[in-house]
Amino acid sequence: MLKLSKKADYGLIAVRHLAMRHLAGACSAKEIARTYAIPTELLAKILQKLVKKGLLVSQQGAEGGYALARDPATVTAFEVIKAIDGPLLITSCVTAHGDCSQAPTCTVKEPLGKVNEIIVKALNSVTISSLGDEGAEPPPSTSGLIQIGGAPQ
Amino acid sequence: MLKLSKKADYGLIAVRHLAMRHLAGACSAKEIARTYAIPTELLAKILQKLVKKGLLVSQQGAEGGYALARDPATVTAFEVIKAIDGPLLITSCVTAHGDCSQAPTCTVKEPLGKVNEIIVKALNSVTISSLGDEGAEPPPSTSGLIQIGGAPQ
């Protein structure tokens, strides 16, 4: 259905949270989970994935926790999503075994590939620090409301 | 995982096929299915969905089949996808009951909403007739510059 996974969403939220207190110490998974009402163990697993990909660093032991590995301005939403959900491929032909029976006759994967590129570019233009702005200052006037979903019927 | 469903892919292929023989007669689901090695009944159900949404017209009885309801140049990939998979919403918060527990504290759905708009625009810039010719004809408008993060304020 072309939607982001909840894990990726959680990861984005957590990374943004870490970015805001980047210069402070590390932050435990439990604390982040409680702040945003995310299942603790699930968030922990997501964060561990991000550690493995090198986006975060973890400090074990008491008073430990997670922290950003790089500057928030250099980390993009696409990196976080890719680390959690795997490579972003809009075309559904890419199963694990790569055996799309339609591949020889499929006529839409090429134009769709271009769309894929556009999405990646869009996601890459969103840095973690730019996510920070949104929440730090509560928007007093909701003038720029985003409306995309059309009336279905 | 942010990927298109196979049904949507099948639908795109079928619609494109119909577009190529737009001026010829109708085309049976079985014929299309065989051409592209798609399960017949599954394709039929997809086509029926498109009929219900008004993108296709169907002719019952012997020698019947499906045909495009409108000019191929006026139908976009986004319409086909939306008809099959429902409204395109990248944020995972939008379940059927709309009960995202993170909604009050979520800090990423707004910037992600902008990304969503970009995707919709990209999908809307791909018409069915442009799928028809594989001649690498890049859509001249709407796809040149992508800028989302830089809301200057």
Added chain:
DNA sequence: CCAAATCCGACCTTTTTGGTCGGAATTAGA
């Protein structure tokens, strides 16, 4: 030593997706 925390992998449940089946209604043509 002990408590707090990450780490890690296995496991389960729910939801979504892809695919199938059988039969009713409709239509063109013999």
Added chain:
DNA sequence: TCTAATTCCGACCAAAAAGGTCGGATTTGG
């Protein structure tokens, strides 16, 4: 009129993915 071809429609099923949980090992600061 009769029949074959075809759309139509809803229910059903199986596989996969997503979301979430658990228990234990390991590390670290006090």
